[in-house]
Amino acid sequence: MTEFENDSLTVQELPAALEGILFAAGDPVSLQRLSDITGVERSVLRQTLTKMSADYENNPWGGLRIRRLDDEYVMCPKPQIKKVLERMFQPKSRPPMSQASYETLAVIAYNQPVTRAQVESVRGVSSDSIIARLLDRGWVEECGTLDAPGRPTLFTTTKQFLLEFGIDSVSELPALELMMYGTIRDLEDSLETAAGSKDTRQLSMEQIAGGLFASGISDADEHLPT
């Protein structure tokens, strides 16, 4: 064991932290990344993960396991509970498509290929969990990553979607400015310019909306006639 960094974790805290990280990550996480996040040496991590993995396997009450794939680790359900999960994903046990799902699908169709963040920006609300359901239904698929920080996943609609919708191509969708990410961005930019001040120049729309309520100008806003 080497010296830990200032904000590195203690041995006692490590298992809980790794559990949380692998849980939240979803995708496999490399040993190096885990080391960067925890500030703990790779050899210590490897040892801890091996021990944790054995504990998970040996716990008959637990439904999860930690798998190693080369130098990556991923948390996933145990094979024994696959049958239950199949029931969970069967179309008949799934709740029907919600209005929110159709909205998300529409935004993806109009802007493909598109990232989660872009979908959220057009829809105005988070769509993260809805995208998973659209993937399950086969109307949306992943198509690589955007060359930007964090390399966010890009999504497109599928042939299946076109088939169901009865159109040959997404270009057949009626043109609508307010469905387009590009237009939304332009609107945001012009609003920022309108807001004018040096402080707000770099603000996103979210921040402007939020800023109205933050200390400075908030009093004004709170008494806007509605």
Next chain:
Amino acid sequence: MTEFENDSLTVQELPAALEGILFAAGDPVSLQRLSDITGVERSVLRQTLTKMSADYENNPWGGLRIRRLDDEYVMCPKPQIKKVLERMFQPKSRPPMSQASYETLAVIAYNQPVTRAQVESVRGVSSDSIIARLLDRGWVEECGTLDAPGRPTLFTTTKQFLLEFGIDSVSELPALELMMYGTIRDLEDSLETAAGSKDTRQLSMEQIAGGLFASGISDADEHLPT
């Protein structure tokens, strides 16, 4: 307990199955949906989940917990490891909420369902734009109208509110009816009932506060190692 379906799970298999389902779902899952998937009665599920939740909390090596939000359950990282997780996810920077927002939220949370006018009568100021902000944040929602002249809209708190404030259920918040007392005597009586104390006369301000928190939301805090 009623008859189980053919392919329902045994009591032994249940915890692992629930763990797997909550893991895969990501979002909160309703008791009804869990019952549909597992074929196990809701009362049994509720009992099992309560037991599992306690086990998670009591395991110092574990980084996960199961939280209840009214009749939904969700698996998420423990608050203690949030700081580590924030090193891997950039947290959304949101504007801080104002004192006025928390006050308005308090009136709604403890008196729901409640009208705008009732909120204003407690706070002594107009609360329109603050309620709009709370609606935006998804902490509050409309839930019908009061059967009174003008049919004013009624507001309640949401699951998102429970999630972001660490509360299991609104029933955890004692109904306090912040408004509409005829006499000081009535007000004190309601405080005593809330505090569960028999000691009558001369409640000091601090006792009023203490009484509320003892019987109220602080219960949840007890199993929250900080």
Next chain:
Amino acid sequence: MPIRQVPELKIRQFEGPLDLLFHLIEKNDIDIYDIPIAEITDQYMVFLQDMDTLDMEVASEFLVMAATLIHIKSRLLLPDKKLPTDGEEEDPREELVIRLLQYRRCKLLARELKERHTQFADPILRLPSSADTLGVRIDAVPQEFDPEQFRAAIQTVSSRNEVRFADLSAKITHILKRDKVSVRDKMRFVWQKLFGGGKIFFHEIFPSRGTTKIDRVVGFLAILELLRGNRISAEQEKPFDVILLHRLSDIPPESPSDKTDQAYGEVNYDGI
């Protein structure tokens, strides 16, 4: 009762009149069940008169409370003789005490909620797994795609965005254009109206049509200010009756002190 000096306070520090009252009660270490109304009212009025600018609706809420306080004060001074005294005399302060206790409770709960929020805000949830990543096979069944709902969703998103942006630009414009209405400006305005020794009704200077609520509220404060300086007189025969204003002195309001100078900004009174 001597009025203790009220420290410099800004109205924005307070969430409303109840918040301000509580501040005064705590500062003076007052028993909430036995509020010395006269003293509190005086302090409250001093605070109101020291306000430099007024924030739209806020001011009216503070003024309503001022009226309530004065009303209670008068009832304490002049007990209603028409009512039979049966020993169970109602304390005119009771309703106010109840409101203060309710508000106090609300504040304490708000503080608790805020603490909880700092601990639980931005919970980190997993993104739901897709069946594919879990290696779960899904039966191929006919999909329940509804083109009509899809079209409706497009409409919903577009019109929501329209509202979203219209709303936001309106707010920004409003903030940029917002004028501050100062008491000092209104004092000057009233003084000018009374020039030449005439009499005028309050509602003639500030008619309910053609002036905003904030204009009238600030105007009223300006009158109070001028009354305090003995610059004008005001007559009102009975409550809610018209108010007749009359200029008492031809000497313009005395030069503002350093303190008010700072508070009210630079206004030249010599030119009046």
